[in-house]
Amino acid sequence: MAARRLAGAGIDAIWSSPMQRALDTARCVAETLNLQLVVVAELAERNWGALEGKSRALRAQVTSLPDGETFDQFRERTLRGLACIVASAAPLVVAHSGTYRVLIDRLGLPERAAPVANSLPLRLRQDMTRAGAWMSEEV
Numbered sequence: 001m002a003a004r005r006l007a008g009a010g011i012d013a014i015w016s017s018p019m020q021r022a023l024d025t026a027r028c029v030a031e032t033l034n035l036q037l038v039v040v041a042e043l044a045e046r047n048w049g050a051l052e053g054k055s056r057a058l059r060a061q062v063t064s065l066p067d068g069e070t071f072d073q074f075r076e077r078t079l080r081g082l083a084c085i086v087a088s089a090a091p092l093v094v095a096h097s098g099t100y101r102v103l104i105d106r107l108g109l110p111e112r113a114a115p116v117a118n119s120l121p122l123r124l125r126q127d128m129t130r131a132g133a134w135m136s137e138e139v
Contacts, residue, residue, distance in 0.1 A: 003032035005121050006092065009139050011035065013088040017043040017095040021118075026094035042081025045096035046074040078102040092121075107134040 002025055014037045016026035023039065030037040049068025051059050069077070078099050085091055093099070100122070101111065107124065121139035126132075 002121055003029045005139055007032060009121070009123075010090040011092045013086070013091040014038065015040055015043070015085050015091060015093050017045065017099065019044050019096070022094045022096060026092075029092065029094065040081045040084050042077050042084065043093070043095045043099055046071070046098045074098060075102050075105075079106065082106075104134075104136065109134050109136055 006029055011029075011033055012035070014026055014030045014033075014035050016022050016037055016039050018039050018041050022043075026037050026039075029035075047069045048054070048059060049065050051062060051065065051068065079102065081099075082093070082103060085093065093103075103124070104111065109124070123137050123139050125135055125137075
């Protein structure tokens, strides 16, 4: 579904998390658009340690993850991964909701009111009506 929505969107490069769900989606899109796929380890979702696979509600209650990543560690790793992306006209980043949250925070965008659905393509672009501002929109 994501690949069909992106056909004709001008995507010219694909960067992906190494985690299976993201990688499967990225491979499908890369094949459909006939583009090379670059895997960036730092784009993996946050390591929750012993809470891996547990509900978001449970994870939200925990303040310390001795065997996982803190949010600050995750944010720094994610920003390093995003910095690896070579500029192109329209790069596609296939990753996770946590990666998206780090990116929109870095760009100064507000969190979406509703969670981002799996495989929902979102375009982040500069808002030409406000200098230095960014916009998020569905593709």
